Amino acid sequence: MIEIELKFQVPAAARDAVAKAMASGRSERTRLQAVYYDTPDRRLAAASAAVRLRLEGSRWVQTAKAGDPHGMQRHEHNAPVDGAADGPPPALDLARHQGTPVGGLIARALAGAAPAPLFRTDVHRTHREVRAGKGTLELALDIGEITGGDRRWPLHELEIELVDGDPLAVLDAASCWVARHGLWLDVRSKAERGDRVSRGVDTGEPVVASSWPANPSLRQVARLGLAHLLPNASEVASGTFTPGHLLQVNDALRRIVGTLPSFPEADPSWTPTLTGTLAATSDAATAVDALRQPAFTQVLLALQAVALVPEGQPVTISCTMDPSTFS
Known part of the structure; x- marks a missing residue:
């Protein structure tokens, strides 16, 4: 599948108002705890790709992403994984993405090398679906952090992702939130920032x-x-x-x-x-x-x-x- 989304940083002065707006309607709150994988020589990062295992509430999901890291559209594939919510992450298995476009991109980037855990994210997500223009969107307010070794990167951002319909709906909704709350566009993914955390660079x-x-x-x-x-x-x-x-x-x-x-x-x-x-x-x-x-x-x-x-x-x-x- 193709993921179509934009991400915005929430200025400190707007955080209370954005949290209040996101808590209205039929919003849900989910804790997302992810482990991201790469090789020691960062083959996935170099190929603008990412692989993670994420505990989404009580279920594990393995996700692979690849494509333009700074654009609205990326290849994505999600695979449910058996595992206990109160236990360690299940084993990573890249065969779960076999036969998909992103699976092929990941395989070529790794060229047989085995990825290992590099960094983690721990996020409390407030999310809900809304209509905008000719599309249905998921709005997601993520508050948490990226950690790697003894380094951390705080997170406080709003994601607007297309669920179905016209991709321009993402931009219509973004125009609303920017006008109302002064959000600013940030194209750096969590994977990109996590790679920096793990390497000790800013x-x-x-x-x-x-x-x-x-x-x-x-x-x-x-x-x-x-x-x-x-x-x-x-x-x-x-x-x-x-x-x-x-x-x-x-x-x-x-x-x-x-x-x-x-x-x-x-x-x-x-x-x-x-x-x-x-x-x-x-x-x-x-x-x-x-x-x-x-x-x-x-x-x-x-x-x-x-x-x-x-x-x-x-x-x-x-x-x-x-x-x-x-x-």
Whole structure:
């Protein structure tokens, strides 16, 4: 299956309001305790893949994921596993994913090597299903931590995942939550952050731009620009980053800003918003706040929509959820 989701960090000032919003309606609360596996030389991480065993309430599930670690869509396969909720994790068995696209990707990445436990997550998840636009979504507020050795990484984030329907529904819902609570987009997965915890490092390597065609379409600008911008912007917005991350953010914004005016179908509000963000990110002292601004995040969501739909298809995103579901 293809997992389609976005993840957002919840600012400290908004945490009580977001928790209250998530606790309303038919929400459930589940404890998720996971063990993530990889080889000592990080073959799965290098292939943008992850394998975990997770106790979800009282049942064990083995999950494999692979694909673009910084995009909305990834391959995913889940397999129920027999095991006691009050006992140790069951044995990992990669054959559970045999015959699936993600199973093949995992097998090629490992090339016969055996993965071992590297880090763990312990999360209390408040979750519920909602309708937005033309889709059904799961909203999940995760509060907990990633641990590896004597290091830990606190978690406080909201995930919006498509259950069924139009993928644009994820962006519609995200637009609501960003406008209401000032959430900011973070494309770093738990697996990516856990790998850092296990290695004792705080940041990843800056992501550099791939080559652009001579005359890109608007969809290509959105896809290539976001692939360059989002992983670096996530690092800078987190407050822990290197000069290289900030340099790549500026480079990505310049490319996008320099190209958008040539497309009459591009929303005219995007360029001034991105131009203002570019000016603010020229200084490390103002960059973090600039990349957390709701107006900037809304432009990112709009560009995600452009990247998602077929070339030339008109696309708009708007908050189509009942206000009672996010306030």
